[in-house]
Amino acid sequence: MRQKVLDAAARLFRDKGYAGTTMRAVAARCGIRAASLYHHFPSKDDILAEVFDYGVRRVAAAVRAAVDCLPPSASAHDKVRAAVHAHLESFFVYGDYTASNIRVFGQAPRPVQRKNRGLRDRYEAYWHLLLEEARQRGELRRGVDLSIARLFLFGGMNHTLEWYTASGVSFRELAERYTDLIFHGIGRSDGATA
Amino acid sequence: MRQKVLDAAARLFRDKGYAGTTMRAVAARCGIRAASLYHHFPSKDDILAEVFDYGVRRVAAAVRAAVDCLPPSASAHDKVRAAVHAHLESFFVYGDYTASNIRVFGQAPRPVQRKNRGLRDRYEAYWHLLLEEARQRGELRRGVDLSIARLFLFGGMNHTLEWYTASGVSFRELAERYTDLIFHGIGRSDGATA
DNA sequence: GTCTATATGCCGATAGAC
DNA sequence: GTCTATCGGCATATAGAC
Numbered sequence: 001m002r003q004k005v006l007d008a009a010a011r012l013f014r015d016k017g018y019a020g021t022t023m024r025a026v027a028a029r030c031g032i033r034a035a036s037l038y039h040h041f042p043s044k045d046d047i048l049a050e051v052f053d054y055g056v057r058r059v060a061a062a063v064r065a066a067v068d069c070l071p072p073s074a075s076a077h078d079k080v081r082a083a084v085h086a087h088l089e090s091f092f093v094y095g096d097y098t099a100s101n102i103r104v105f106g107q108a109p110r111p112v113q114r115k116n117r118g119l120r121d122r123y124e125a126y127w128h129l130l131l132e133e134a135r136q137r138g139e140l141r142r143g144v145d146l147s148i149a150r151l152f153l154f155g156g157m158n159h160t161l162e163w164y165t166a167s168g169v170s171f172r173e174l175a176e177r178y179t180d181l182i183f184h185g186i187g188r189s190d191g192a193t194a
Numbered sequence: 195m196r197q198k199v200l201d202a203a204a205r206l207f208r209d210k211g212y213a214g215t216t217m218r219a220v221a222a223r224c225g226i227r228a229a230s231l232y233h234h235f236p237s238k239d240d241i242l243a244e245v246f247d248y249g250v251r252r253v254a255a256a257v258r259a260a261v262d263c264l265p266p267s268a269s270a271h272d273k274v275r276a277a278v279h280a281h282l283e284s285f286f287v288y289g290d291y292t293a294s295n296i297r298v299f300g301q302a303p304r305p306v307q308r309k310n311r312g313l314r315d316r317y318e319a320y321w322h323l324l325l326e327e328a329r330q331r332g333e334l335r336r337g338v339d340l341s342i343a344r345l346f347l348f349g350g351m352n353h354t355l356e357w358y359t360a361s362g363v364s365f366r367e368l369a370e371r372y373t374d375l376i377f378h379g380i381g382r383s384d385g386a387t388a
Numbered sequence: 389g390t391c392t393a394t395a396t397g398c399c400g401a402t403a404g405a406c
Numbered sequence: 407g408t409c410t411a412t413c414g415g416c417a418t419a420t421a422g423a424c
Contacts, residue, residue, distance in 0.1 A: 001407085017301040019214030023400060035402080036408045044400065077381070106297055106356070107211040131380070144380045148363075148371050155353020156346035162300065163345055177342050183381035185374075186325070186338045187271070195389085217418065229420080230390045238418070 002040050004030050010051045010096035018048065018107050045112050052105065052116040055097030059090040060123045067130070076134030077183060083130055084182075085175035087157055091164070092171065099161045124150070153182050196234050198224050204245045204290035212242065212301050239306050246299065246310040249291030253284040254317045261324070270328030271377060277324055278376075279369035281351055285358070286365065293355050318344070347376050 008029035012021040023044055027034040041047045066086035067079050074082075091098055101120075105113060131146045140146075156178060164174075202223035206215040217228040217238055224231075235241045260280035261273050268276075285292055295314075299307060325340045334340075350372060358368075 015301065017211035017213055017298075019211055019399095020301055022398080024398080032407085033409060034400085035410080038401070039407055103297065103300055104211070107209065107214055134380075139382060140380050141378070141382050145371060146380075148368070149375060149380050151353060151357055152350035152372060152375055155351070155356075156349040158353065159345060159349020162349075169342075174342070177339060178346060181343060181346055181379065182375070183379045184335070184383070185377045185379035186328075186334050186340075186343050187377035188333060188335055189378070189383035213417095216416080218416085226389085227391065228418085229392080232419070233389055 001030065001032075005037060005040055005047065006051055006054060007096065009047045010055070010100045013048060013051060013100040013104050014096050018104050018109075045109055048100075048104070048108060049112045049115045051097055052101050052108070052112065053119055055094055055101045056116065056119040056123055058094045059087060059098060060119070060126065062086045062090045062093075063123075064126065076130065076137050076139050077179070079130055080134065080182070081175060081179040083127070084153075084157065084178050085172060088160060088171040088175055088178075091161055092166075095161065098158075102158050102161060124154070127154070149182065153178075156181070195224065195226075199231060199234055199241065200245055200248060201290065203241045204249070204294045207242060207245060207294040207298050208290050212298050212303075239303055242294075242298070242302060243306045243309045245291055246295050246302070246306065247313055249288055249295045250310065250313040250317055252288045253281060253292060254313070254320065256280045256284045256287075257317075258320065270324065270331050270333050271373070273324055274328065274376070275369060275373040277321070278347075278351060278372050279366055282354060282365040282369055282372075285355055286360075289355065292352075296352050296355060318348070321348070343376065347372075350375070 005026060009021065009026045012025055012029070016025075021044075023034040023037055026047070027037050030037075037047075041050070063083045063086040066082045070078060070082055101116070105116070108116075127150050128146065131140075131150055134140050135144075135146065160174065169177075199220060203215065203220045206219055206223070210219075215238075217231055220241070221228040221231050231241075235244070257277045257280040260276045264272060264276055295310070299310070302310075321344050322340065325334075325344055328334050329338075329340065354368065363371075
């Protein structure tokens with residue numbers, strides 16, 4: 001039931017925001033009464049905090065696993081592609097949690113933000129490491145600001161949640177295209193426009 | 195006073211979300227009582243709809259103006275750079291409106307979403323045109339999906355609102371780096387990783 | 389154009405039965 | 407572990423004085 005509550009809350013937070021998600025609505029989705037929620041969680045904010053943490057933990061675990069199971073011969077480019085794919089795919093499996101975090105974090109009460117910030121930062125630091133590895137292996141252009149590139153990549157990936165429908169392109173294909181974009185861009189590489 | 199109400203509402207919608215923004219709070223920011231708001235707007239949803247429309251209209255106008263005042267000799271790359279810069283800079287001037295749209299649109303009531311969708315779509319179509327022009331001028335690689343590239347670029351640009359602080363890099367420099375990223379990526383162009 | 393007062397209803401959370 | 411009943415507070419919106 002605990003997980004059922006979190007699932008219901010994640011979905012509602014995603015769609016209705018923080019204040020728009022009521023304990024009564026969460027309970028209704030679980031087939032119980034609002035008062036019964038307090039047997040599982042101390043407060044609405046505790047539910048939100050757990051939704052945030054659960055989402056980041058799962059995405060981070062999926063991405064790390066995807067990168068770790070690559071062969072030692074994998075290039076940094078291969079690792080980034082695998083990470084992008086795992087990140088996108090987790091939108092499908094933990095989408096309500098991920099989308100809740102992305103869409104609701106900014107309007108969550110400060111204490112809830114603080115509690116989740118550590119996990120968020122660690123996950124972003126992992127991505128920074130991936131890109132830093134690419135640089136050290138000589139796979140990147142000189143003069144590229146990796147912090148900005150990482151933030152740009154994150155924005156591009158996470159924005160997928162706002163437009164993606166399963167009827168279109170697959171996550172694997174999308175991961176391929178995003179990785180291609182972040183590594184090579186849309187321009188011709190013959191310097192015609194540079 | 196009408197504009198004052200919109201400014202206050204935009205700021206609150208941005209920080210507190212749709213349901214978390216109360217007419218009392220909007221009124222308090224304007225130094226009046228909640229009931230007085232109904233002299234200027236019929237309802238909370240009408241305020242939100244106007245915040246959405248105002249933001250999109252202003253950003254779109256700024257971007258078009260920036261592109262239009264380029265010399266005829268400007269490449270599509272130049273136009274995209276100017277558009278990215280104007281889009282980012284409008285975050286500074288109309289940031290509460292833009293951020294409200296980006297963060298709150300998904301949790302707004304359907305009728306409000308519908309009312310704003312036309313403007314949103316037209317603005318995105320304009321960007322699509324910019325990229326399409328780059329392709330027709332032969333400035334792009336073959337095989338690039340411009341719809342995906344545009345969505346990726348939008349995500350990257352709009353994500354700036356979540357991390358940007360005026361103390362760091364300037365919007366002009368950021369526009370230069372984003373444009374460089376979307377055209378050339380982070381990878382070496384000698385094909386070492388492709 | 390702003391005010392006070394209020395109608396009507398939902399909010400998060402608690403008490404205590406079963 | 408779920409329930410009913412309820413507390414105190416705040417929500418949007420309206421009525422009508424000034």
